[in-house]
Amino acid sequence: MIFRAVRDGRPYPEHHLTLKQWAEIPPRPLRLDQLITTKRELALDKLLAEDSTFYGDLFPHVVQWNGGLYLEDGLHRALRAALQQRNQIHARVLVLSGHTE
Numbered sequence: 001m002i003f004r005a006v007r008d009g010r011p012y013p014e015h016h017l018t019l020k021q022w023a024e025i026p027p028r029p030l031r032l033d034q035l036i037t038t039k040r041e042l043a044l045d046k047l048l049a050e051d052s053t054f055y056g057d058l059f060p061h062v063v064q065w066n067g068g069l070y071l072e073d074g075l076h077r078a079l080r081a082a083l084q085q086r087n088q089i090h091a092r093v094l095v096l097s098g099h100t101e
Contacts, residue, residue: 002033002078002079003032003033003071003078004034004036004068005036006037007036007037007038007040008040009038010038010063011066011070012066012070012096013096015063015094022094025092027092028090028093029088029090030062030069030090030093031088032081032089035062035069035070036069036070037070037071037075039075042075042076057092059091060072060073060077060091060092061073061091061092061094063093063096064094065095065096069093071091
């Protein structure tokens with residue numbers, strides 16, 4: 001399996017981070033098999049597009065919450081890494097604490 005789990009939706013509370021605030025978080029390496037996706041579907045054309053990050057962040061966005069690492073943005077980049085036989089990606093990780101399910 002590529003990811004730890006596949007979900008449809010975010011189980012964590014809304015964090016209201018802007019793209020500028022995400023950009024202030026330094027990226028760190030994460031193994032793909034530690035990530036839980038928040039989207040069940042993807043667009044094949046985005047996966048195969050060479051310029052898929054042209055208008056967005058180069059690094060996926062991950063939310064760490066209640067012991068899980070949730071891939072909020074960057075599913076296409078993570079899958080592209082897996083197709084290239086890589087088992088990790090660099091991502092920006094927002095740590096949410098003080099919340100319970």
